[in-house]
Each structure stands twice: as structure tokens, then as C-alpha cells.
Amino acid sequence: MSLSLHQWYRIGFVSVLILWLSAFFLNAFQDYLLYIDGIGGGASAKVNGQKFVDGVKLSLLSDVTRFTYRKIVGYKATTQRGGAAVQKRPDQLPIKGANNIGVQGEKLTGKLREDFFKEGGSLSKQANKIPSINAVAGLHDVFQVELGTIGNWARNLFNVPGMVPAAGITAGSLMTDPAFAGAVSSYSKKSEPR
């Protein structure tokens, strides 16, 4: 079967149209879900005796930070501790499910003092027990690895300032995580004066 030039044009036009419409509706659908989630958050707040707008804001903030975390790191934030640390190069990204806390890129020697600050070292293992810290460290690691392409100076200069967005985005993305919310809530109740 041979097609004429005119038929090829028609096939090409229809293909492009289908692709364009798919892309348009896929994006629109994603936005639509975000709004639905926001309205759901508002409704939930209203039912619980809080302001509708506050619920919408909280829900959207949670969605946006969750999306941002996933986009930057490549996987979802979790309160759970990481598994065993995996040896990495300094230009490699954090690994999902592994302990990403500690200095990345230095080979473990098996000596307590030399490995103390390294990923998989004793400090890293202890810090890994704190819920959510591995998630914050994962995001901070991405910042550090990306900054490393500019130079060591950039990595050192933005190490401390980078902590703030890393902690903020992670906390925001975990807001709706039952484990995180439960931990904050139980801690708040304990600290409140009776």
C-alpha cells in the first residue's frame, strides 16, 4: 500500500493534533486534581470547625511542596529511616531507601573515628533514627551535588543557607503524612502546660 503525499500530510496533521490535545488535557487534568485536592482540604477544615480558606491553603502548600520535593530529589519524601548506606561518588544523587545522612563520597574504612561523619558512619546511623532527617538530608544532598558543578566554593557557601529550604520543603511535603503529623501532634500535647 502506498500513500500519497497529501495522505502523509493528513496523517502528520492528525498525529500532531492528537499529541497537542493529549498534552493539553493531561496538564489541565493535573491542575484540576490540584484544585479538587485544595477544595477537599478546605471542606475538611470546615467540617473540623476551622476556616475553609485555611484548609485550602494548607492543602495546596502540602501538594506544592510534595511535588517540588519529588521533582528535585526524584522520589517521595518519607518520615521513615533509611536502610544501609550505599557507597557513592561526590557527583551522585541520593538513593531512595538508603541512609543518605553523612558526608557523601568518602570511602568507608571500617575505623570508627575516620568514618564518624561519613554516610554509613556512626553519627549517620544515629541521626538516621530520627524520623524525617533522612528525607531532609536527601534534598540537601541534591542541592550540594548540584552546587558542586559550579565549584567547591559554591557548595561551601550555600551549605548552611541550603538547610532552610531543605527543611522547609521536606516539612511541607510531609505535613499530610500521618506519621509526621502524629509525631508533631503528640510532641505538642506533651509540651503544652496543663
Next chain:
Amino acid sequence: MKNLICVITFLIMGILSGCLSQVASFRDHINGWIGGSMDEYIEIGKMPHIDRSGYVGVEGVTRLDNGNMLYEIPFPECPAFFEVNPRGIIVAITTEGDRDCY
């Protein structure tokens, strides 16, 4: 009170993450691998890199006059050359012009 707890939680999380999640310099990284296994190093290279690609791989292997092998390993700025003895142990790591390749 709740706000204060949230602020303190964020600060602790931030400080801990910053203190504990640093990245070693290129020099510290390569110096730590002298005496290590080349096979192990190649295996590590298979994990996701900064450009989100998979395995960057060994770009070239040449045999030296002393019987050792020279592996060319790509880094973001320039390649590093790993001299490996016949037992697979890294004996030296060099870069062109002694540059930092990351």
C-alpha cells in the same frame, strides 16, 4: 506554643541536615579510593549521577608498560585516570594538569 515547636523542629532538622549531609571534595574522594578495588568502584558508578543518567562507565582502558591498567573514568569537569594493578587494586589516581574534575 505550637508555632514555637514547629520553628524549633524546622531549625533542628535544618541544622542536622546541613551538618550531616555534606559532599566530599573531589580530592578527598579520589584519595580515599587509592588501595580500593576497581571492580567495586565501577559498580558504584552505576548509580544515578547528577545529570540523572545511569551508568557513566569506563571510557577507555589502556595497558601500561609496567603491566598495570589505566582506566579513564569520566567526571563532570574532566576524566580521572585510575591506575590499577593486575590484582584489581587502584594504585594511583591522576587527572590532566592535576585538576579537580568535580
